[in-house]
Amino acid sequence: MSLKDRLTENIKTAMKAKDKIRLETIRSIKKAVMEKEISLRPEGQDTLTEAQELDILAQQAKQRRDSIEQYSNAGRDDLADREAQELVIIEEYLPQQLSEEELSQLIDEIITKVGAKLPKNMGKVMGMAMKQLKGKADGKQVQAMVKAKLGNG
Template sequence: MSLRDTINNDVKEAMKAKDTKKRDALRLLTSAFKQIEVDERKDLSDEDVIKIIQTQIKRRNDAASQYKDAGRDDLMQTELDEIAYYEVYLPKQLTDEELESELKSIIEKVGATSPKDMGKVMGAASKELAGRADGKRISTYVKALLA
């Protein structure tokens, strides 16, 4: 069963359980899938679905921080709840130690020696660690390792 099918089944389960928050959050996610399918005229693979979920999580994080700055804790909590529903579908995230060791091997592979080589490392790391680590986290570690 594909990731998309799993999400669609979870929408149905949320409807049966009358869990409106989860149902609505997952419906927003499925509408994002449909939007991409229509715009790009393609069927989504599991990798595409993961990228869309990551994008949606990033948007929710940005919105939550803006709501927090505006003093709207109720809306911030809604965004954080949606993030929690979405993170279930992502692959297991790397721990700090795992991320650091993976990045060290990537740095060796591309032959990076200075901060000037960050672009090469980031390109390789983004492909290799897609879905398992956030781009901002990868960037932070690469800067520290190349410094």
């Protein structure tokens, strides 16, 4: 089942359950998917690839994480809580996130493959890491881990 079909089914389920937050969140994801599809039509592409769908979901999750951080810093816990609830719903559509140990191990492998030893090699490592870990780990978490590993090298 395509992401769009899943979203449509889940919208119906959320409407029946009268789950307002879930309904609004899924609708916002579907809207982003449809906007991306429409923007690609002039290029001759009617449907999104799995990678493009993953990009949209990752972008939606990142927006929620950023909002949670900003609202928390501003003392708006009510808004931060709502964004956190939306993030949980979005993550249901993303691939399983890597654990801290799995992420650390993969970053070590990438650092070895790239031959990075100094903090100035961070760009090479991040480029490969973000391609390989797309949708499986938060970019800020990856960046912090790469920085810690190269900073101590």
